[in-house]
Amino acid sequence: MAINDAIRALKHTELPTDNSNTSVTQLPANILEAFIPGYSLISKFLLDSLGFDITLLVSVCFLIFGLATSLKFAWKHTSEQFSEYFMSYIRIDSGDDIYDHVMEWIGVQNVSKTSRKLMAKTGRENAWDLVDGDMGVPELDSKNLVNFSNWDAMVPPRFQPSFGTHRFFHKGRLFQLKRENRQVMQEGWAGSVTRDEENITLTCIGRSTQPIKDLIKEARDHYLNKEKSCTVVRRPTPKEQRGRGRTVWTKVATRPSRPMETVVLDHEQKNRVLVDINEYLHPSTPRWYANRGIPYRRGYLFHGPPGTGKSSLAWAIAGVFGLDIYCISLVDPTLTEEDLGMMFTSLPRRCVVLLEDIDSAGLSKRQEEEPVQKLKPEDEAAAKIGAEITRAIRFAQRDGKPNKENPGISLSGLLNAIDGVASHEGRVLLMTTNFPDKLDEALIRPGRVDMKVQFTNATRDQICELFTRMYSPDTLASLDAGRIKLGPVPKPDGILHQTHLNGSLLQPKATKIADVMTPPESPTQANTPTTPFSPSSIEGIAAQFADQLPEDKFTPAEVQGFLLTRKTEPTRALDEVGAWRDGVLEARKKKSMGKAEAVG
Ligand SMILES: Nc1ncnc2c1ncn2[C@@H]1O[C@H](COP(=O)(O)OP(=O)(O)OP(=O)(O)O)[C@@H](O)[C@H]1O
Numbered sequence: 239m240a241i242n243d244a245i246r247a248l249k250h251t252e253l254p255t256d257n258s259n260t261s262v263t264q265l266p267a268n269i270l271e272a273f274i275p276g277y278s279l280i281s282k283f284l285l286d287s288l289g290f291d292i293t294l295l296v297s298v299c300f301l302i303f304g305l306a307t308s309l310k311f312a313w314k315h316t317s318e319q320f321s322e323y324f325m326s327y328i329r330i331d332s333g334d335d336i337y338d339h340v341m342e343w344i345g346v347q348n349v350s351k352t353s354r355k356l357m358a359k360t361g362r363e364n365a366w367d368l369v370d371g372d373m374g375v376p377e378l379d380s381k382n383l384v385n386f387s388n389w390d391a392m393v394p395p396r397f398q399p400s401f402g403t404h405r406f407f408h409k410g411r412l413f414q415l416k417r418e419n420r421q422v423m424q425e426g427w428a429g430s431v432t433r434d435e436e437n438i439t440l441t442c443i444g445r446s447t448q449p450i451k452d453l454i455k456e457a458r459d460h461y462l463n464k465e466k467s468c469t470v471v472r473r474p475t476p477k478e479q480r481g482r483g484r485t486v487w488t489k490v491a492t493r494p495s496r497p498m499e500t501v502v503l504d505h506e507q508k509n510r511v512l513v514d515i516n517e518y519l520h521p522s523t524p525r526w527y528a529n530r531g532i533p534y535r536r537g538y539l540f541h542g543p544p545g546t547g548k549s550s551l552a553w554a555i556a557g558v559f560g561l562d563i564y565c566i567s568l569v570d571p572t573l574t575e576e577d578l579g580m581m582f583t584s585l586p587r588r589c590v591v592l593l594e595d596i597d598s599a600g601l602s603k604r605q606e607e608e609p610v611q612k613l614k615p616e617d618e619a620a621a622k623i624g625a626e627i628t629r630a631i632r633f634a635q636r637d638g639k640p641n642k643e644n645p646g647i648s649l650s651g652l653l654n655a656i657d658g659v660a661s662h663e664g665r666v667l668l669m670t671t672n673f674p675d676k677l678d679e680a681l682i683r684p685g686r687v688d689m690k691v692q693f694t695n696a697t698r699d700q701i702c703e704l705f706t707r708m709y710s711p712d713t714l715a716s717l718d719a720g721r722i723k724l725g726p727v728p729k730p731d732g733i734l735h736q737t738h739l740n741g742s743l744l745q746p747k748a749t750k751i752a753d754v755m756t757p758p759e760s761p762t763q764a765n766t767p768t769t770p771f772s773p774s775s776i777e778g779i780a781a782q783f784a785d786q787l788p789e790d791k792f793t794p795a796e797v798q799g800f801l802l803t804r805k806t807e808p809t810r811a812l813d814e815v816g817a818w819r820d821g822v823l824e825a826r827k828k829k830s831m832g833k834a835e836a837v838g
Pocket residue numbers: 500501502503542543544545546547548549550551670671672693793794795796798
């Protein structure tokens with residue numbers, strides 16, 4: 239409208255023809271009138287009352303404004319053209335691991351100190367930070383109790399570039415980091431939800447993205463170096479955040495890798511598992527599988543009573559092979575078969591998938607295929623009650639209502655996810671159960687479960703080892719899972735090695751676990767409580783301790799629990815173990831008598 243008025247005014251403008259006081263910088267009054275209604279009145283009023291002609295001033299302002307706008311437009315256009323033809327960029331979404339790598343790296347760069355637009359983050363990541371001392375040491379109060387009240391204050395916050403554009407030099411090259419955040423609507427199972435979606439764009443001058451790729455690699459190396467001896471734990475992304483284009487796995491923690499030595503298990507058994515996984519993960523193995531048309535997958539079933547080390551071994555395996563661990567709970571009430579399939583599809587090429595307590599997921603033997611005549615009437619009743627209870631628990635977890643939309647994971651749904659066409663190959667699948675007999679044959683057939691590892695209550699050797707480990711001084715080696723090296727793979731029963739692995743992994747005799755793990759080299763005292771006992775005297779006490787406990791009666795978890803409450807006093811543990819043993823056995827007896835009475 240104003241533009242039209244201005245054009246109309248221009249037509250009627252009488253340009254000065256004489257040498258009057260109108261200069262070229264003065265815009266004709268008609269134009270000004272078009273832009274500022276009532277301008278001539280104001281101007282006349284000011285001229286009459288103050289004797290001051292504002293036309294010149296207003297004209298200059300207009301010219302500056304016009305010039306600035308044109309420059310801005312020209313700059314925008316030129317920079318767009320420049321970045322189009324002479325700059326390269328790489329965009330990274332927050333759902334990707336590279337995002338964490340770059341942000342972690344950028345956090346320690348100068349730009350995070352000098353930028354005027356920063357985002358502060360609490361320095362605390364998780365409880366494991368205490369391990370590497372990054373977090374300072376909590377104070378001891380007057381009563382010698384550890385006091386965490388001021389602990390957080392000792393931890394400096396971390397700073398990262400905030401949303402917006404940041405420029406920084408790296409290795410003599412100018413980079414630009416643009417961090418953006420936008421809200422997106424997403425249809426979820428509970429209706430539509432908005433969620434924040436972040437991304438960063440790294441830009442550099444030049445027609446090649448190589449400098450940015452190098453920078454990302456450096457950031458990745460920095461990150462992985464920091465987390466070298468850690469195991470990254472991932473779990474399914476919460477239901478409401480799962481969705482199209484969004485990762486289905488969320489990193490929930492990074493914890494120090496569990497050293498394999500700390501899992502007390504029959505050495506042969508442990509070695510067998512490690513060697514098998516090592517062979518499976520060997521770079522040449524996928525081709526061997528492909529040449530024979532065998533799906534490149536391997537599954538392991540760890541079974542045994544609770545507290546015998548099944549999960550511990552899974553964690554240690556992830557640590558030894560430097561793999562991230564992906565944990566799935568099949569009793570998660572929000573988990574659908576579709577989700578499960580998507581999760582298996584989006585696994586990385588190499589990882590450990592841990593399906594814990596697979597028997598408690600209501601996946602026990604397929605009812606439709608269970609031969610009814612095999613069951614005694616009382617067993618049948620018990621099985622029905624069991625199934626009802628499982629269903630009730632699942633319904634209760636879903637707000638007490640049967641959820642028709644999500645009937646849970648069926649056995650066939652799980653089998654499809656594990657070995658369906660979409661399932662990613664190359665992963666190590668570890669399943670744990672306390673009741674292997676309850677599992678459907680289909681779930682544990684070869685190809686899905688290739689090796690079964692039985693865990694038992696503690697044997698004499700295990701008790702000795704648990705005791706010795708508890709009272710040994712910490713060593714650098716025991717804290718560093720990366721030091722564990724796998725020795726040569728023993729000759730297995732299959733033809734795999736003879737035909738394909740060129741003997742590179744082939745050894746004539748089975749390797750002992752002692753060969754598999756590097757022994758501690760130079761023991762160094764750590765800050766944790768230590769005992770004044772020499773290793774040989776600890777071994778002596780351990781043998782006496784083990785003599786006091788019957789074999790196969792106590793789980794390693796129980797023995798560990800007893801020792802933990804006496805963790806600096808091995809002799810006290812030895813003195814008190816007899817009473818503890820009798821107490822536990824007595825309590826068990828009473829409990830089983832109580833159960834028998836209740837049944838009777
Ligand atoms: N064989 C073992 N070696 C070392 N520690 C063990 C062993 N078994 C159990 N523990 C200790 O006992 C605790 C429980 O062990 P873990 O969770 O591995 O048992 P689990 O068999 O997986 O039990 P559940 O079946 O209840 O999941 C852990 O603190 C672990 O350190």
